[in-house]
Amino acid sequence: MEMKKLGDIVLFKVPEEMELTNAQDIKRFVYENSFDKGLKKVILDFSETKYIDSTGLGTMVALHKQALMNAGAVVFLNLDSNIKNLLKMTALDRILNIYDNEREAIEFLNK
Template sequence: MKKSLLENDIIKFEMPEEIDLVNSQEIKKTVYEESIEKGYKKVILDFSKTRYIDSTGLGIIVAIHKQTLMNAGALVLINFDSNIRNLLKMTSLDRIFNIFDSEKEAIEFLNK
């Protein structure tokens, strides 16, 4: 999972092709250690390579979102394919998360 530091202390993580029971805990640990524990309050998760998320993966994203909010930060999700976007709609998670189509939109939102 690749991470990169963007402008104004925004950190971005490129999510893997699949987020499931096998790798969810590692993803959660990496995001916590590399962002929240290092004081970054603005986190972008980029799903441009992700094609599959199971219920464990969704739970991890909810946990990261919660932890970010508890640290007075914000989490933004970008670049979903249509299948994952539909999954978020079916589970009503699209109402909870900040979801954008591009990194540019996400940065604009986080800089408000």
């Protein structure tokens, strides 16, 4: 999983799929490279992600909760229409921080 730092923000590129076989590894990688190091602002870039199952959704919620517990935030960036529809159906679009533009995501995190 690709990662880059943007000041005090860490951006992670999510792979093509986020599902049962890799969701825990993704969560662990994000924790180890952000929350465990005291970094509280995280962007997950889904520009290459085409499929998410219920385990992937659970991972998104877990990362969101962990950020809130650390007085931080996670932004979910560049979700494709299928993933956005899935989040709408599960009402997670009302809870998660979803952006289509990296600049807006960074502005939100720097508020």
